Amino acid sequence: MLRFIAMRLVKAAIILIAIVTLNFFLIHAAPGDPAAVMAGEAGAADDIFLEQLREQFGLDKPLLTQLGLYLGGIIQLDLGFSYRQQMPVADLIFDRLPATLLLTMTAFVISLVLGTLAGVLASARVGKWSDTLISTVALLFYATPLYWAALMAVLIFSVQLNWLPGFGYETVGGNYEGLDRVIDIAKHLILPATTLGLFFMAVYMRMTRASMLEVSTLDFVKTARAKGLKPGIIQRRHVFRNALLPVVTLAGLQAGQLVGGAVLTETVFAWPGIGRLMFEALAQRDYNVLLGVFFVSAAMVLLFNLITDILYRVVDPRIRAS
Amino acid sequence: MLKKLSLLAATFIVATGTALADPVSGGRANAVIQPEPPSLMLGLVQNGPTQMVAGNLYESLLRYGPDLEPLPQLAKSWEISDDGLTYTFHLYDNVKWHDGEPFSAEDVVFSADVFLRETHPRLRQSLKYVESITAPDANTVVFKLNEPFGPFIGIFEVGTMPMIPKHIYEGTDYKANPANNTPIGTGPFKFVEWTKGSHILLTKNEDYYIDGLPYLDEIYWHIIPDAASRSVAFETGVVDILPGGSVENFDVPRLTAMENTCVTDKGWEFIGPLSWMWLNNREGPTADKRFRQAVMYAMDREFAKDALWNGLGKVAQSPVSSSTRFFSDDVSQYPYDPDKARALLEEMGYDGTPVRLLPLPYGETWQRWAEAIKQNLEEVGVKVEIVATDVAGWNQKISDWDYDLAFTYLYQYGDPALGVARTYVSSNIAKGSPWNNVEGYENAKVDELFAKAATAVSKEERQTLYTEVQQILTDDVPVAWLLELGFPTIYRCNVKDLVTTAIGVNDGFRDAYIEK
Numbered sequence: 015m016l017r018f019i020a021m022r023l024v025k026a027a028i029i030l031i032a033i034v035t036l037n038f039f040l041i042h043a044a045p046g047d048p049a050a051v052m053a054g055e056a057g058a059a060d061d062i063f064l065e066q067l068r069e070q071f072g073l074d075k076p077l078l079t080q081l082g083l084y085l086g087g088i089i090q091l092d093l094g095f096s097y098r099q100q101m102p103v104a105d106l107i108f109d110r111l112p113a114t115l116l117l118t119m120t121a122f123v124i125s126l127v128l129g130t131l132a133g134v135l136a137s138a139r140v141g142k143w144s145d146t147l148i149s150t151v152a153l154l155f156y157a158t159p160l161y162w163a164a165l166m167a168v169l170i171f172s173v174q175l176n177w178l179p180g181f182g183y184e185t186v187g188g189n190y191e192g193l194d195r196v197i198d199i200a201k202h203l204i205l206p207a208t209t210l211g212l213f214f215m216a217v218y219m220r221m222t223r224a225s226m227l228e229v230s231t232l233d234f235v236k237t238a239r240a241k242g243l244k245p246g247i248i249q250r251r252h253v254f255r256n257a258l259l260p261v262v263t264l265a266g267l268q269a270g271q272l273v274g275g276a277v278l279t280e281t282v283f284a285w286p287g288i289g290r291l292m293f294e295a296l297a298q299r300d301y302n303v304l305l306g307v308f309f310v311s312a313a314m315v316l317l318f319n320l321i322t323d324i325l326y327r328v329v330d331p332r333i334r335a336s
Numbered sequence: 337m338l339k340k341l342s343l344l345a346a347t348f349i350v351a352t353g354t355a356l357a358d359p360v361s362g363g364r365a366n367a368v369i370q371p372e373p374p375s376l377m378l379g380l381v382q383n384g385p386t387q388m389v390a391g392n393l394y395e396s397l398l399r400y401g402p403d404l405e406p407l408p409q410l411a412k413s414w415e416i417s418d419d420g421l422t423y424t425f426h427l428y429d430n431v432k433w434h435d436g437e438p439f440s441a442e443d444v445v446f447s448a449d450v451f452l453r454e455t456h457p458r459l460r461q462s463l464k465y466v467e468s469i470t471a472p473d474a475n476t477v478v479f480k481l482n483e484p485f486g487p488f489i490g491i492f493e494v495g496t497m498p499m500i501p502k503h504i505y506e507g508t509d510y511k512a513n514p515a516n517n518t519p520i521g522t523g524p525f526k527f528v529e530w531t532k533g534s535h536i537l538l539t540k541n542e543d544y545y546i547d548g549l550p551y552l553d554e555i556y557w558h559i560i561p562d563a564a565s566r567s568v569a570f571e572t573g574v575v576d577i578l579p580g581g582s583v584e585n586f587d588v589p590r591l592t593a594m595e596n597t598c599v600t601d602k603g604w605e606f607i608g609p610l611s612w613m614w615l616n617n618r619e620g621p622t623a624d625k626r627f628r629q630a631v632m633y634a635m636d637r638e639f640a641k642d643a644l645w646n647g648l649g650k651v652a653q654s655p656v657s658s659s660t661r662f663f664s665d666d667v668s669q670y671p672y673d674p675d676k677a678r679a680l681l682e683e684m685g686y687d688g689t690p691v692r693l694l695p696l697p698y699g700e701t702w703q704r705w706a707e708a709i710k711q712n713l714e715e716v717g718v719k720v721e722i723v724a725t726d727v728a729g730w731n732q733k734i735s736d737w738d739y740d741l742a743f744t745y746l747y748q749y750g751d752p753a754l755g756v757a758r759t760y761v762s763s764n765i766a767k768g769s770p771w772n773n774v775e776g777y778e779n780a781k782v783d784e785l786f787a788k789a790a791t792a793v794s795k796e797e798r799q800t801l802y803t804e805v806q807q808i809l810t811d812d813v814p815v816a817w818l819l820e821l822g823f824p825t826i827y828r829c830n831v832k833d834l835v836t837t838a839i840g841v842n843d844g845f846r847d848a849y850i851e852k
Binding site for chain 2: 044045046047048050051052053054055060061062063064070097098099100106109110113165168169172173176179180181182183186187281282283284286287290291293294297298299
């Protein structure tokens with residue numbers, strides 16, 4: 015097991031360097047640079063101004079030298095400096111990371127728990143009206159574009175009913191402390207986390223339902239029934255456990271997106287997280303921030319893949335590392 | 337008894353009347369800022385959002401009324417010599433920086449002559465005319481010019497010449513100075529905190545040099561990236577002030593229909609944003625003057641104003657905005673006339689070569705506007721292909737002259753020598769910038785007129801020269817003028833005196849108060 019993890023970590027490091035290099039070239043292939051954007055926002059600039067900016071951003075050096083410098087920094091875990099925001103990139107990212115993790119993990123838990131529950135429920139009542147209802151709702155969630163669902167949620171729960179705040183992380187200027195602050199943040203969390211979780215909730219539901227139905231036709235379940243076991247025990251021990259594997263695979267995928275997977279939601283809900291940071295950095299061609307977010311997200315994806323593989327072996331001990 | 341009662345009532349009415357008219361202290365302003373500024377150090381960064389927030393922190397020598405007449409800010413009075421070469425400013429004598437250090441004429445000399453000369457591209461152009469800046473005593477500053485420069489009195493606005501504390505910046509690497517993150521100015525509000533991605537908090541400057549000002553206790557600038565969410569923020573009462581351009585134009589009628597909601601398009605007179613389409617004068621059909629005139633006739637600008645801008649703003653008549661000095665309407669006019677456009681196209685023998693149109697990547701309104709103009713042009717037989725870009729890509733394409741028609745809007749800065757000439761004089765043709773003579777227009781007569789007008793001393797002489805240049809330009813149509821944009825500032829009606837000068841919200845909330 016340890017050997018397996020060590021091997022995977024070495025591979026992950028190599029993949030990371032490759033990803034960073036690829037991203038570096040992709041980003042620099044886009045038209046425009048941060049100096050042009052900053053000058054553009056200022057509405058006026060002369061050659062001296064642009065030259066000053068490019069020198070400051072290090073854009074006057076050859077591309078390969080820039081890449082070399084960046085990789086050199088990454089190996090020492092130095093993500094560089096954002097001249098636009100006047101802050102080290104690592105600080106920027108780690109300031110924003112908790113907000114994103116809170117949002118995406120809540121969405122993750124909501125979708126995983128509700129999705130599998132609904133799936134189990136639907137499979138138990140297959141063909142009945144409750145199954146139809148659950149399946150239809152799931153299909154609706156599956157097909158609804160995220161931004162539309164988000165806007166509708168804001169329109170209904172925030173503008174019309176005035177139950178929940180429509181955007182932001184907490185009440186600005188509210189100066190809440192302790193438990194009040196936790197409640198305030200939780201209120202702000204409900205709409206974005208739910209909308210973000212809708213799609214995966216639907217996916218888990220459909221996957222669990224299909225998987226449960228498939229497994230329940232297999233021979234060992236028939237054997238279990240023949241042995242006279244109670245249906246509840248069969249469902250829980252024999253069917254659900256085996257039906258869970260494909261769900262774990264998908265959950266691993268979603269978990270990989272925990273960082274940086276919420277660009278749209280964070281923008282619509284003014285959630286001060288990594289996804290928005292990335293989106294803004296992209297528009298501003300803030301190369302270091304963009305590469306930094308990509309780096310952290312890629313590292314998280316690799317990490318969650320590893321965790322998923324380990325989880326596989328826990329759920330089904332027959333799976334061995336090859 | 338009855339008499340007594342009515343007397344009492346009269347007193348009451350007078351009393352409330354006074355209470356309504358008198359500004360009251362206290363309260364919090366919640367405003368939207370969009371997009372998040374890169375920095376609040378106005379001496380280093382002058383983009384729109386930075387100016388809007390930092391206009392509360394920093395000040396300059398003057399501010400400007402809606403008619404562009406100079407008003408006191410840090411300078412309580414000033415004189416201009418008859419030859420137009422010497423400008424003497426007398427400063428308020430009890431001004432302090434936010435850190436408690438006294439502000440003096442030495443700070444003005446440092447800001448204008450040392451700091452901004454190095455960091456401020458727009459001011460640098462105007463400072464070419466300045467021979468010396470001196471401080472004969474702590475409260476007097478003298479600018480001596482090497483030749484008269486007509487618009488000189490117009491460069492003392494906070495976005496153009498913010499005062500920078502000498503004691504913090506002298507001898508340091510300006511861009512790396514840690515003080516950039518905790519800006520220190522002389523303004524009515526002080527910087528408190530900036531939670532990136534969430535909000536910026538400013539608080540009242542208790543030591544402000546004008547007694548009783550400012551009225552507000554604090555200002556929260558909310559950073560909300562999505563335009564629809566900014567509308568929601570106003571609708572749900574989270575913010576009370578939406579500065580011009582913070583919401584999509586199609587949301588404006590819905591928001592202004594709300595109770596207790598006021599709207600104004602004032603406060604943009606100084607910068608006078610004027611929109612036009614760059615027309616590539618170098619190659620393709622747009623190189624032909626008749627084609628460019630045809631574009632002017634083909635566009636239904638009234639429709640664009642009403643449908644896309646909710647009737648705010650004005651159809652542009654000339655390269656000079658009507659709120660800018662020396663505007664003239666004694667020029668060639670281009671009413672909507674598709675037949676004339678078709679005739680001109682036929683006359684030049686337009687062969688149907690398609691043209692590429694670059695919209696401005698600043699939200700839905702500009703996208704729709706590009707579509708409206710595409711339709712206008714196709715009605716007269718011009719094939720148009722819309723090219724989509726993001727902001728960085730747009731800057732690059734414009735800078736590289738890689739377009740046929742391209743939307744833009746530029747600021748006028750109150751005087752043709754500051755904001756207009758740069759677009760049309762041939763010495764300003766250079767690849768790499770999206771705000772110089774991007775269209776590649778060359779006309780020796782125009783160059784000469786702009787040069788003469790900038791340094792002419794008398795107002796009458798300047799007007800004559802600028803009228804002539806406007807006539808030549810409207811005939812040549814180097815660019816296709818669209819609208820003098822009217823950006824609506826939307827706010828709750830109980831917020832008073834929010835927009836009082838020609839710089840509007842960017843001039844800070846010094847005089848604003850919330851009616852109880």
